[in-house]
Amino acid sequence: MYNIFWLVPLASILALLFALYFYRQVYKEDEGTEIMKKIANHVRLGAMAYLKQQYKVVLIFFIILTVLFSVLAYGFNLQNPWVPFAFLSGGLFSGIAGYLGMKTATMASARTANAARKSLDAGLRVAFRSGGVMGLVVVGLGLLDISIWFIILNYWYPAANDTHNMMIITTTMLTFGMGASAQALFARVGGGIFTKAADVGADLVGKVEAGIPEDDPRNPATIADNVGDNVGDVAGMGADLYESYCGSILATAALGSAAFMNTSQMQMKAVLAPMLIAAIGIVLSIIGIFVVRTKEGASQKNLMKSLEKGINLSSVLIVVASLGLLYLLQIQNWLGIWGSLVVGLLVGIVIGKATEYFTSEEYPPTQKIASNAATGPATVIISGLGIGMVSTVIPVIAVGIGIILSYLSATSGDISNLPVGLYGIGIAAVGMLSTLGITLATDAYGPIADNAGGNAEMSELGPEVRKRTDALDSLGNTTAATGKGFAIGSAALTALALLASYIEELKIGIDRLMQASGSYLFPNGLEISSRAELTGLGLNDFMNYFQVHLMNPIVLIGVFLGSMMAFLFCGFTMNAVGRAAAKMVDEVRRQFREIKGILEGETEPDYAKCVEISTKGAQVEMILPSILAIAVPIVVCLIFGVAGSLGLLVGGLSTGFVLAVFMSNSGGAWDNAKKYIESGHMGGKGSSAHKATVIGDTVGDPFKDTSGPSLNILIKLMSMVTIVMSGVTVAISLL
C-alpha cells in the first residue's frame, strides 16, 4: 500500500479532532437565562427521544437485512462475504454522525441566542462552528470508515501487485454504502415526516386557528417544530450527504480500479486519488470554517458574504491543492482528471446559483408567484408548480454538460475510452463533495440559527438580540435552499457514478459464480469459463451480452418502473405528512381545550406529547416508503435481471433527479413568495395576497422538506441495493 494513503485516515482523525475542538468551544459558552435553558432542554430531550425511537426501528431493520445478506453470502455463496459487515459499519458510522450532529445542534441553539446578546459575530461563530461539528463529523467518520475497510481488505487481499484483488477491495467497500444509504433513508424520510407534521400542525392550529404567533411557548407543537428543524435539516441532511460523500468516493475508487487495470501501480493511484482529494478537502474545510466571522451591524448581504468567504476559500484552495496532488501522484492524464474535478465543483456552484435564482425573493421567479397571489391561492399554486418545473432546466443542463465535460476531460477527448470517462464523472462527483466539511456546516447552521431565533422569542430576549437572531435565522433560510440544491446535484452525480460501478460489481459476482460452477452463461448465449475472459470484457461488451439497449422491452419496463418509483415514493411521503399533521392538529386542539390556562400563558402545554405524536407518526409512516425503496429494486433484480435493473436505475435517476429539483424549488419559491409579501409587497402582512401565499407555503412544506429531499436517498439507495444484489442478480434472475 502506498504511504501516501495514510494521509486519508490522518485527515479523518484531524476532522474528528477539530469537531471535538469546536464542540468543546461551543459547550463552554453559557446557555443563558433559566428560561433559555429550559426551552433548550425541551428541544434536546425531544430530539434525543426521536433519535432513540428511530434507531430502534433502524436496528430491527438492520438485523433483518444483515441476516438476509449473511444467508445469501454464507448459505448460498451468492454474495460477497464481507457485505453483512460492510453494511453494518456503513449504517453504524452514519448513525453515529447523525447522533453527534443532533447532540451538537440541540446543545448550540440556546448558546447561539445567548452569544447573540453580546454581538452578531459571537452568535454567528457559535452557530456556524456548531454546524461545523456536523460537517466535520460526517466527513471524518466517512473517511475513517473508508480507511478502516481499505486497511482490512488490503490485509486480506493484498492489492499492491494484484489488480484483481484491488477490484475485490473496491467493489466490497462499495457495499458499505448500502448501510449508509439505509440509515439515510430513515433519517431523511422519518425526519422529513416528523418535521413537517410538527410544522404544519403547529401552523394550522397555532397560527391559523388560534392566532398564536410562531415560536410562542403557548403553542403545544412549538417544541416539536423546533425539534423537527434539527431532525430534518441536521440528521436528515447529514445522513444524506454522508451517503453521497462515501458513495462518490467509493464508486470512483471502483471505477478507477476498473479503468486502470493494466498496471497495478496506476490502478492503486486511481483508487487512492478520490480518497486523497477528500482528505485534502477536510483540511481546507477546517481552514474555511475558521475564516467565517462578521462585524456588528452586518447586513444580510454581509452575513452571506462571510459564509461565502469560507466556502469560496475552501473551493479555490481545493482546486489548487488537487492540481498539486494529482501532479505528484502522476496519475495517467493527471491534468485531464483535475479538469474533471473542477467541472464537478463548477456544476455544484451552478446548481446552487440556479436554486438561489428560482427560490430567492430577490429574483423574478419568486416575485412572479407573489404577484400571482393577487388573484388568490389557486394562481399561487399554479405559478409555483410552473416555476418549479421550469427550474429543472438549468440543473439538468448543468449535470449534462458536467457529465460530458468531465468524461472528455478525463479521456483527453477520446469518447471511446468509456472506463476512464466514467472515472472522470466519478471524480467530478468527488470534486463537488470535496469540501463537504464546510458546505455541510453551512447547511447545519440553518436549523441552529432557526432554533436560536425561536429560543430568543420564547425567552422574550430584548429587541436588539432578536434582531441579531432574526438576521442569523434569515441567513440560515438562504443557505438551506442552496444546500438542498447542492444535495440533489451531488446525489445525482453520485448515483451516476454508482450506476457506472454496477458493472464492476457484476464482474465480481460472475467471477464468484464461475468459481463455483466452472462457467457463466450470459443472456445473449455467450458462455465464458475463465477469469481472463471475464477481465478482458469491457463495459460495452457487458452492455451487449446483458442486452442492455433501448430496443429491449425489459430495459424499457425497468425505465418505466424507475420513473414510477420516484412518483410513488413522493406520493407516500406526502400523504404521510398529511396524516401525521392531522394527528398533531387534533392533539394541539385537545390541549387548548383540556389544559386550562395555556392561552393565558399560566400553564405550560404538554410539549412532550406533541413530540411523541410526531415521532410515532414519522416512525409508522416511514415504514412503507422505506420497504418500497428497498424491495422494488430487489424484485426487479430477481425478475428482470441486469437489463431490467439498469433500466430501473436510469428511470429512477432521471425522473427522481428532475422531480427532486422541481419539488424543492417549488417549495422554496412558495416559502419565499410569502416572505416577499411579508416584507411589504402586494399589500404586505394580512392582505389577501398574503393569505394566498400562506396557503402556497403550507402546500410547499412537504414538497421542499419531505418528498423532495427524500428522493435524493431513493435514487442512491436503489443503486446501492442493485449493486449489493448484483451477485444474486447474475445467479438467479428470471428473465
Place this chain on the structure above:
Amino acid sequence: MKEHYLYFSVTPEALIASGLEPEKFGSYLAVGTQKRARGQAVFFELDIDKMGDIVSKEYIEKNCIPRPDGSPKRTLYLSIYRVLERIPFDALKSLYLTTDDGRVLKLDRGDFVHQKSESLYLYQELCPVTPRIASTLDPVEFVNYVCNPKNNISVPKLFCVQLDLGELSNDPIAGNADNLPYTNVYHLRDCLAGLLQNQSKFTKTVVRFFKGDIQYRTCKNGFFIGDNKTCLFYPFPSKTELDEKYHSWWRSALTMGFN
C-alpha cells in the same frame, strides 16, 4: 381587587359588567373559556361612578356575583343597542385592544397634536356604524363633522381609528401602495383621487360595511372618540415602541388567522 368592572365593548356595541379585570376580560372575549373561539375585541373600561343613571349599581351588585366555583362572573350584559351615545366622555377610562389569541394592549388617553403633513386620510369607523371612509379632514375635524347634526346624515357620537395610507395620503394616483393590505386598492385610489378633484366633498365611502378584524399594523396615530364638539384621542404606540415594549402583543397582532 375590585369586585366589579364596567366595560363598553365596541365590537359589538355593548355595555357589560364583569368580575374580570381588563386583561382577563379581553382574553375571555377573544378566546372564550373552551378556547374553541377566537376573535379580536376592542373595549373601554368605564368609571361606574361617572355613568350617572345609565346603569344601576344595585343591579350590578346583585347580579354580577362570583360563580358557584368561586370564579368571577365573566359577563353581565347590561345594554346592547345605542350604547355609545349614552356614555359620558368623562366616564371613559383606558382603551384596550385584544388580539385573536387574547393578548391585551392598554392605551391611555393622550393629546392629539396634528402635524399637517398629509392631504388625505382614511378612517375605519367602529361604532355605532362601520364604514371605511376616505376624507380630506384631519381626525378631529372628521369626528366633529360626522357627528354634526346639521349634516344630512350624522351620528350622535363616533368611535374610529385612523388608518395608514402610506404614500397615497399625498399621491393617490402614483403613490406606492405595496405595503397596504386593503382589499381593492384601485378603488381606494379612485376614492382618494375623487376627493382631491372635488374640493367641496369632504368624505367618500370606500367600504360600506366593515368585515373581519382590524389589522393593527395599519393603525396610524391612534383611536378617536367624540361628538360634534369633543374629540378624545387614544394614541397608538409607534412600531418601534410596540416591538420593544409590547413585543408579545405586537407579534400576536401581526399574526394572521383565516376568518
